[in-house]
């Protein structure tokens with residue numbers, strides 16, 4: 001965690017309070033004396049149901065790794081990726097369900113990537129979408145293919 005004012009990672013806790021849905025801490029940055037509040041929310045464990053029926057615990061890091069891979073060498077900043085993945089995490093947690101399908105998570109990623117970077121979107125889709133469903137994004141794939149041909153010329 002970084003101070004929102006100066007980016008320092010050193011701060012002290014002024015006050016800790018239990019609230020209905022988590023813990024609130026008021027902090028003060030030891031570098032710039034800026035004050036900020038953090039919330040630790042209690043989140044239930046969400047299980048991801050994979051295509052083959054296996055279950056694994058939802059981990060933001062795994063989603064992040066998949067997105068980073070798709071965005072490799074593309075003009076997508078790590079802030080953009082982090083913001084996107086935390087939005088997805090919020091959506092998963094806000095659903096209030098104990099289970100979510102890996103496909104639903106993949107769809108959320110694709111919905112966002114599509115607007116951010118077409119190449120990353122297609123890369124992600126070819127990993128996460130079953131081959132039989134790739135038809136639905138065929139037009140985008142063709143667009144990306146023709147774009148990459150154009151840039152090579």
Ligand SMILES: [Zn+2]
Nearest residue numbers: 003006029032
């Ligand atoms: Zn600071």
